[in-house]
């Protein structure tokens with residue numbers, strides 16, 4: 459087993475139809491999702507999801523298309539706030555604080571919880587300015603300090619060596635894989651505690667995909683990562699824990715090696731062995 463965190467299965471985390479749902483002590487978790495149900499225009503997309511996400515680990519959300527992986531991921535930094543058709547019940551705690559509490563500023567939440575999407579979305583500006591973007595919004599940094607952080611973030615995103623001589627070039631002059639690492643650098647520059655990654659490599663070629671996977675594994679010493687992926691090999695390669703969702707329910711949540719080799723439920727086994735699309 460890759461983690462020494464204890465596994466226990468308290469009954470409150472187990473809906474009737476579920477298999478093992480790993481639990482972490484609150485002090486080892488960054489996110490705690492409590493009975494989260496979410497609907498789009500009244501149509502349920504998530505049903506009573508309860509799970510804790512351990513700090514400084516990679517957690518993958520897997521499951522068939524439409525099962526609610528992205529919906530759950532987006533809920534973690536309140537991206538659904540932008541959609542007035544979305545309603546939810548239940549709570550999401552980040553470091554013990556309800557992210558929907560009135561005193562929580564959404565901008566600050568999104569600084570703490572960064573998001574990387576499937577298609578790289580660098581801004582139409584230089585490589586340097588992309589990484590400096592969030593820092594400029596925060597303000598108060600000297601030019602020297604800004605340069606240092608931009609270099610640090612590009613190093614952390616494993617992109618520095620490829621761009622250090624052309625920081626003023628357009629971000630759009632980079633390859634797709636480089637653009638995705640630039641977007642990760644842009645997120646890292648504002649020092650998030652968590653990075654949410656929604657299919658971050660699915661638009662990339664195999665070599666760029668491996669670089670992103672290596673990067674994800676390397677970053678967990680600095681922050682917590684949560685990855686949505688269709689690709690089960692990818693989940694197996696990069697994640698420490700995997701949550702399997704189906705039809706809006708959390709079916710099973712376990713250490714990745716256990717979920718892929720010895721799942722509790724036939725539903726999980728059918729999915730990971732390809733007997734169910």
Ligand SMILES: Nc1ncnc2c1ncn2[C@@H]1O[C@H](COP(=O)(O)OP(=O)(O)OP(=O)(O)O)[C@@H](O)[C@H]1O
Nearest residue numbers: 498503521522523524525526527528529530541688
């Ligand atoms: N903005 C939206 N408005 C209405 N329904 C939505 C919206 N986004 C998602 N849904 C619906 O919610 C359900 C869950 O979608 P979601 O995108 O979270 O699934 P997913 O597991 O990430 O799927 P995929 O792997 O195909 O990306 C689906 O039935 C989907 O059609």
